[in-house]
Amino acid sequence: MLEPQQHQARSRALRYVLFACGCLSVALGVIGIFLPVLPTTPFLLLAAACFARSSKRFYLWLVLHPKLGPWIRDYLEGQGIPLKGKIWALGLMWASISFSMWIVPLAWVRVFMLISAICVTAYILKQKTRRL
Structure with missing residues (x-):
């Protein structure tokens, strides 16, 4: 279940854009841990989706991360x-x-x-x- 379900984007430029969006989403998700008005989980899920299409290495880093990973894994594994x-x-x-x-x-x-x-x-x- 941790493996990205989608294939990487074919276009190198699109992969760079998705990677940048993933990095921005991780940053906003981390900020959201400390700021109550900024949601954490949606940004981390968006980051996982972007990394799944742009960088398998960063996708695995995110979902296996000891602090950030559980936010994503619980949702992806259907635990709610x-x-x-x-x-x-x-x-x-x-x-x-x-x-x-x-x-x-x-x-x-x-x-x-x-x-x-x-x-x-x-x-x-x-x-x-x-x-x-």
């Missing part, structure tokens, strides 16, 4: 998301979306943020809850 993680993710997301909707004056942007939050909430709630 811990209940505490779901509660934190949803709570922080709705708090930040609510604050953003309060300060943004454009109605269409508020509607977009609300629809996005509802979709992300539905996705998170549909995910299996991991038992500790």
